[in-house]
Amino acid sequence: MDSSYQGGVAHEEADEFQRLSQTIASNIKKISHNVSSMSKMVNQLQTPQDSQELRKQLRQIQNYTQKMAKDTSSMIMEIMKMKTDKATNRLTRERLSDEYIATLNAFQSTQRIAAQKTKEDVKKVKAQNIGIDAFASGSQKDLVEMGAARKQEQMTLQSERELVELEQRESDIKQLENDIMDVNQIFKELGAMIHDQGTIVDSIESNVEYTSQNIESGVQELRQAANYKNKMRKKKVYLTLIVLIIISIIIIAIFYH
Known part of the structure; x- marks a missing residue:
């Protein structure tokens, strides 16, 4: 019953393992497809x-991919902890671990480029707003004389829109920086897990080697025991023959005497 139960657990x-590996691969x-789409958007x-x-689409796909990366990282760590004796599973x-790390690197690289471009946009908008504020600070009389009252209104509306965009882009920068830090944390956790797994693998290999040595040693001992047994058997046969010969000689001597 115990053997059957263990077999069920192993199954x-x-x-x-099969389910996890398929989900991770998918x-x-x-993630790789999303990173490719993100890269095209970032280039635009x-x-x-x-x-x-x-930019809205880029934020959406970035957030979705970030969540998927975290979930996949958890599954990678789970599958790394699973014990398996099959070389194919290892x-x-x-x-899967190598492919995931490579994909994560590409994802983070795209995030960094997006963050850099967004920072440049924010600086540009701020510089434009400073110019607009300086222009708007002129006296109304000067503006009327220049015939720029309407122009000021249009620039003010444009400034308001740009300020809204500015707030959104600054929010995007913070989100991207937080996501980049999260990806860095994933790298650290995976690195530690792979290092520990390497130690475990080394330990397993050592145990296999030790077990092989014990088996070989056991075989040699069995051979020695078999040889010893054969020698004892031969000795018994020889002794029996000698005893029979001695008894035969004694009987013949008695008979002739």
């Missing part, structure tokens, strides 16, 4: 294709 663990593909920033709608685990 469940194998199923869980997530890595999704500060170009004629740049727009609020583009190779699958290492391959």
Whole structure:
């Protein structure tokens, strides 16, 4: 009954490993696809294709990908902790870990470029607003004389819109910086996990080697025991033959005497 129960547990663990590995592989593909889309969007920033709608889409895909990266990281750590004796499972685990780290690197690189461009935009908007404020600080009389009252109103409205955009972009910068820090934390946790896993693997390999040595030693002892047994058997046969010969000689001597 115990053996059957352990077999059931092993089967469940194998199923869980398979499920996790498939989910991780699927997530890595999704993250990689999202990073590719993000990269195209980031390349459109500060170009004629740049727009609020583009930046909104970029924020949405960035947030979605960030969450998926965190979930995938948890699954990677879970699968790294799972015990497995199959070499194929260990190779699958290492391959998924390598692919995930490479994808995460690409994701973080895209995040950094987006943050840098957004910072540049914020500086540009602030510089423009300073010029507008300086222009608006002139006297109303001068503005009327210049025929710029309407122009001032238009610039003020534009300034308000830009200030709203400025607040949104500053919020985007903070979010990107926080996300970049989160990705850095994921790298640290994965690095520690892979290091510990390497130690575990080394330990497993050492145990396998030790077990192999014990098996080989046991085989040698069995061989020695078998050889010893054969020698004892031969000795018994020889002794029996000698005793029979001696008895035969005694009987013949008595008979002739």
